[in-house]
Structures are given as C-alpha cells and as structure tokens.
Amino acid sequence: MNFFNKYFSLPFLVSLFLILINIDQIWKKLKKSDSEVLSKEFMYILLPTVVFTIILLIQYFHTDLLMNYSHRFFIPTLPILLIILAIFFHFGFYNLQNTSLTSPLTHKAYIILIIYLFCFHFQSLILDMKREVDISTRMKLLLDEVHIPTGKFIQENFSENSILLVHADAGAIPYFAKLKTIDFGGLNDDYLAHRNKLSDKEIIDYFFNVNADVLAITSFSKNKLVRKDNSLNWDTLKNILKDKRFKKYTLLKIFSCSVWTYHEFVFVKNEVYKEYYKNKVR
Numbered sequence: 001m002n003f004f005n006k007y008f009s010l011p012f013l014v015s016l017f018l019i020l021i022n023i024d025q026i027w028k029k030l031k032k033s034d035s036e037v038l039s040k041e042f043m044y045i046l047l048p049t050v051v052f053t054i055i056l057l058i059q060y061f062h063t064d065l066l067m068n069y070s071h072r073f074f075i076p077t078l079p080i081l082l083i084i085l086a087i088f089f090h091f092g093f094y095n096l097q098n099t100s101l102t103s104p105l106t107h108k109a110y111i112i113l114i115i116y117l118f119c120f121h122f123q124s125l126i127l128d129m130k131r132e133v134d135i136s137t138r139m140k141l142l143l144d145e146v147h148i149p150t151g152k153f154i155q156e157n158f159s160e161n162s163i164l165l166v167h168a169d170a171g172a173i174p175y176f177a178k179l180k181t182i183d184f185g186g187l188n189d190d191y192l193a194h195r196n197k198l199s200d201k202e203i204i205d206y207f208f209n210v211n212a213d214v215l216a217i218t219s220f221s222k223n224k225l226v227r228k229d230n231s232l233n234w235d236t237l238k239n240i241l242k243d244k245r246f247k248k249y250t251l252l253k254i255f256s257c258s259v260w261t262y263h264e265f266v267f268v269k270n271e272v273y274k275e276y277y278k279n280k281v282r
Contacts, residue, residue, distance in 0.1 A: 003071040006128065008081055010121045014114055015085060018092025021110075025098060046083065053080045070132055138259045143172055146255045150264045151176025153253065154214055157276060158268075165212035167237060168227070173216050173264070182210050184233060203236050208245045215249060215267040222256055222263050252276065 056076060065073055100107040147169075154164060154177040164179040170188075174181035184207070186192035191206060198206075217237070219225045225241060227234045240246060249267040256263045268276065 003074045003077075004081075006071075007125070008085065010117060011085055012088065014117055015088035015092045018095050018110070018114075019088065022095045022098060025095060046080075049080045049083070053077050070135070138257075141259050142257050142262060146257050146262060146264050147172040148176055150216055150255045150266060153255075153266065154179065154216070158214055158272070162213035162272075163210065164214045164216065165207070165210060166216045168218035168233065177214075177216075179214070182212060200236055200239060204240050204243060207236075207240050208243070213269055213272055215265075217265045217267065219263045219265050220261050222254060225265055 053076075060073060068074070096107065096110060099110060151173040154173070158179070160179065162179050163182065164174065164177050165182045165184060166173055167184040170181070170183045170185060174183070182189055182192075184192065186195050192198075192203070195203065217225060218227065220227050227237070229235075248270055250270050250273040251265060252268050252273060253266045254263055255266070
C-alpha cells in the first residue's frame with residue numbers, strides 16, 4: 001500500500017473526482033459501441049495484464065517483503081497501474097471538456113485545483129527521487145567497499161573446494177568468491193527455505209553441520225559482531241556465536257563501508273587460518 005499511496009493515490013483520486021463530476025455523461029460514452037478506449041482489441045491486452053497483477057499482489061500480500069528496497073518487487077505492477085490511470089484520465093478529461101462548455105468558471109476552478117495537486121505530487125516525487133539517488137549511491141559504495149572486496153579476497157586466498165557460508169546479506173559476495181555457498185538467508189538452500197518449520201536448535205545445528213571453511217557475517221559494529229534486534233536472523237546468530245562449536249573459527253579480516261555502519265566479518269576455520277598465515281610468510 002505504501003508503494004500505491006506514494007506514487008498513485010493522488011493521481012487516481014484526481015481522475016476519480018473528474019469522472020464523478022458528471023458520471024452520467026461517462027456512462028453514456030461507455031454504452032457507445034464505438035468506444036476506442038474499451039475496444040475488444042484493447043481489452044484482450046488489458047485483461048490478462050490485470051489478472052497477472054492481481055496474482056502477483058495476492059502472492060505478495062501474504063509474504064513479508066523484507067528486501068523490497070525501493071519497492072522493487074512491485075515494479076511489475078507499474079505498467080498496468082499506468083494503463084488504468086490513463087483510462088481514468090481519458091474519461092476524466094472528457095468530463096472536464098464538457099464543463100468548459102456548460103460552466104466556464106467551474107472549469108477554471110477545476111483546472112487550478114488539478115494543477116495545484118499535481119505540483120504537490122511532483123514535488124513529493126522529486127524529494128523521493130533525491131532519497132533514491134542517495135540510497136543508490138550508498139549501495140554502490142557498499143558493493144565497492146565491502147561486498148566485492150570480500151568476495152575477491154575469499155576467491156584469491158582459499159581453495160576452490162572450500163565451502164562459504166554467508167550470514168545476512170549475501171549480495172555480490174558469492175558471485176566474486178566463486179565457491180560453493182550456503183546463504184543463511186535461505187535463498188539458495190532447500191533446508192533453510194523452510195525456516196518457519198525449524199526450531200532454533202535445528203537452525204544452529206545446521207550452521208555447524210555444513211562445516212563451512214569460510215564465514216562472511218554482517219555486523220553493524222566494527223568492534224564486535226552485533227546487529228539490531230529486528231535484523232535478519234540475528235536471534236539465531238546470537239546463539240550461534242555463544243555456541244562452543246564457534247570456537248573452531250577465527251576472525252581473519254573485516255571489510256567496512258565508509259557511508260554506513262556496515263561491516264563484513266570474515267572468519268575461517270582455525271586450521272585454515274594457520275595455513276593462510278603460513279602462505280603469507282613464505
């Protein structure tokens with residue numbers, strides 16, 4: 001709803017207002033068989049698109065879109081919303097043209113009101129665009145300073161037979177690491193994909209049972225591994241860090257972002273840690 005409210009609520013309200021000022025005239029227009037807007041050819045295109053959008057929304061409404069940055073999962077609905085909005089405005093401006101003939105003063109008042117509302121709407125869109133540009137810039141720096149260097153560091157220093165486990169944001173790390181990867185967000189793992197059916201113990205045991213050679217774990221502090229209470233899988237990660245089995249890993253390197261309190265902690269098995277420094281000394 002936030003996506004619709006931000007970008008479409010005001011335009012749709014304006015178009016509905018224009019339609020309702022003379023709904024009888026619109027009804028007469030719709031009853032004409034030669035209406036171009038709702039022709040059979042047009043409906044053949046419109047209806048399947050509407051059905052697709054409804055299916056998409058039904059699927060999304062019963063899920064928690066944790067990673068829906070910049071409303072990216074709702075972008076497929078954008079074309080159909082624009083088409084419907086265009087149809088509404090077609091009939092709305094048809095009514096507006098009629099008011100210019102029947103009531104010139106009312107017509108001018110409507111025009112002024114519409115211009116004011118759209119100026120307000122575009123101003124909010126411009127402010128939102130500035131925020132999006134800022135976020136995009138920060139995300140690029142996050143990739144350049146954290147995700148990509150982390151992935152390249154892992155790829156350059158560890159055997160291609162190693163197993164990588166990424167906790168929280170996997171992002172570009174597996175792509176550049178080029179290792180078999182367990183994404184603890186559950187996106188590429190059959191077992192973790194059914195996290196809601198697993199107990200905390202089962203999740204924690206699975207973390208250690210995959211026997212990863214390298215761990216890449218996101219932290220919001222450079223001094224220690226910590227995240228916000230509502231952060232992805234932080235509850236289980238706290239227990240993982242307390243588990244005595246975690247002692248078989250040693251912190252090797254930390255990658256940090258200059259514009260966010262975002263850090264990637266790279267842990268390796270103790271024996272891998274020793275081997276890494278042996279190779280560095282040679």
